[in-house]
Amino acid sequence: MLKCQTFFNQKSLFAFFFGKSHIDQVNRMELNMRNLDSKSYYVNRELSWLAFNNRVLAEAMNKSNPLLDRFKFISIAASNLDEFFMVRVAGLKDQVKMGSNHPENKTQMTPAQQLMEISRSAHTHLDKLYSVAKSCINNLKSIGIKFVHPHELSKEQREFLTAYFDTQIFPVLTPITVDSTRPFPKVASRRLNLVVLLESKAEEGGIDNLFAIVQIPSVLPRFVELPSSNGEISYVFLEDVIEHQIGRLFSGSKVVETACFRITRNADITLDEDVEDILEEIKKELKNRRKKGDIVRLEIGRNMSHTMKETLRNWLDLIEEDIYLINGPVDATCFGELYNLPDCDHLRHAQITPQVPQNLIGEDNLFHAIAQKDIMLFHPYESFDPVVKFIQQAADDPDVLAVKQTLYRVSGNSPIVRALMRAAENGKQVTVILELKARFDEANNIQWANTLEESGCHVIYGLVGLKTHSKISLVVRKEGNRLCRYVHLGTGNYNDITARIYTDIGMFTAREDFCEDATAFFNHLTGCTGLSSVPLWKQISTAPRGLKDRFLTLIENEMDKSTPENPGRIIAKMNSLTNKDIIKALYKASCNGVQIDLIVRGICCLRPGIVGVSENIRVSSIVGQQLEHSRIYYFQNGGDEFLYLSSADWMTRNLENRVEILFPVIQENLRERLKHILNSQLSDNVNRYILTSSGAYRKVKSKDNESPFASQSYFYQEACQHVIVSETAHHQMVPISVV
Known part of the structure; x- marks a missing residue:
């Protein structure tokens, strides 16, 4: 096949004599001869995502990053991987379970082939992640911050840990025995557990082997700080404390083995959107998500015996490729907690302080500024506050008649949502298109939907079968004898927390054609029953x-x-x-x-x-x-x-x-x-x-x-x-x- 650029240069001579219309025809003939559907021209979506997570992990490996930031990247990579299994791997497993052998449309890999390649790459990825974590922990140790095991403690530290176990841990532990009368419990997704092998005396005088499950309480800190007299800061993992004291939970039985494990479940929600109350349907599915989703991954401590591993695998009905042996603390998302270690600012990048947007420097009246010119905001380098202020001023301005806004992901204590509520309470017409199906934010959005409706806002849950992912807000204001409209459009969510982390761009405008489009957009989404009649947009x-x-x-x-x-x-x-x-x-x-x-x-x-x-x-x-x-x-x-x-x-x-x-x-x-x-x-x-x-x-x-x-x-x-x-x-x- 000729090189594309070489062919292009040859055709330029043809164009010189015969004109561009002829060269266009030659171009199209050449393109038609190529098979652009060839699988060799594409990268598999799932494997490309794993490559992205490797780039995230590379930031943890990058020694030019401060040490605690490197731990943060380890945690992000681990959290990303959790979500990948809960959604993408789970979806592929569902296809295999249904007998689907249909290849995806780019690399032509079947679901089973994709799962095989994902397993291979993900195992390598996790091994690398824990290797990086081990290196970072050693670096912490070199500067006087170390993790220790209970058997390494001084007498004073052991006494402290015993008291801590008695007062803080023991009261919240609930061991669950597994035997012929008590089946394996429904273990929650992404929760850390101990599996315990017990040797118990039978009533006839023989010996019975029993298993028990102990959930590591997620309400307690994962790292327990120990008293120290030499200036060092020492931590012990919560699961190590429980494992060290595990015999006290099973009096009369001998503890033969303990090991950590963690499962990941299918967390995708399948909704019947034809139901009468979509909000109640999502609530019901959320209750099922944590414990009833199929298990897609099992993480186990590397110290777990083969017998215990096989017992767990059989109980959970998993194949060998679904099991991940962890060379370190199970659940690496915990390393994110280290980022906030006190008195360690020298081990973190300096925090960004969002600045006044350059297009708003010297501007006091936001509506006046927008009326004069379009205004761009570049977050997080420039502050998200003007976006919040836009809705807050609209809520309190007696001349504002209506506020309309889409919401996809918002913070847990969102000032924008509270401003919308205040606007409704102040008698303004407030319409909110709130996407209930924003993955992993469903519960938060349900809560806000109820609160917004109680305050008098008109809440729309989007369109059947579609997620409303647009970022747009519209304010209608009476100025003299005319109605003026102001619009904000953006690339990112109306979330004041993520706006300090995510790079996004927003724009304010009062251009008439944009305002007409914004009005038509909200009317279209709130008034139509389908998508058969899309407005004739002027700009968007x-x-x-x-x-x-x-x-x-x-x-x-x-x-x-x-x-x-x-x-x-x-x-x-x-x-x-x-x-x-x-x-x-x-x-x-x-x-x-x-x-x-x-x-x-x-x-x-x-x-x-x-x-x-x-x-x-x-x-x-x-x-x-x-x-x-x-x-x-x-x-x-x-x-x-x-x-x-x-x-x-x-x-x-x-x-x-x-x-x-x-x-x-x-x-x-x-x-x-x-x-x-x-x-x-x-x-x-x-x-x-x-x-x-x-x-x-x-x-x-x-x-x-x-x-x-x-x-x-x-x-x-x-x-x-x-x-x-x-x-x-x-x-x-x-x-x-x-x-």
């Missing part, structure tokens, strides 16, 4: 109808306007890329000379750099202190550039199964700022990885004549500088131009 595009076609049209347009002298250009930043139609469109654009940079934090099923298919595509992934979450889409469009922000990734679930919004950025200074953000990310040589054509990721390293450039650190420095100096201030770190 929405999923599930219209958004994917819009992206495909933009890619096709870039391909049509690309010439050998002026190649097309696409830069797309997102969390994940899985949709096959989008990937195939990008392949076609690449073969037409379009230069494409994708900044994809997590899953990427596209394989770049394939000769004749994707050699004009580069894929970057940035993993750092902040979670990259914003979605930015740039299309050169022959020089008349298009720049968009969106709530949607290029994933099938976003484009076909959710209510999403794509919106253009029109104001010139904001467009330049978005290009600056993209340029900076593509210049990162500290936290950026490159996806190779083999499907492996390699970390970008600064060249000999190149200074280290970390985009996340740069954005924070820039936000701080904007507060104290003018926008023309000189920055020490300046990214190269990419757009």
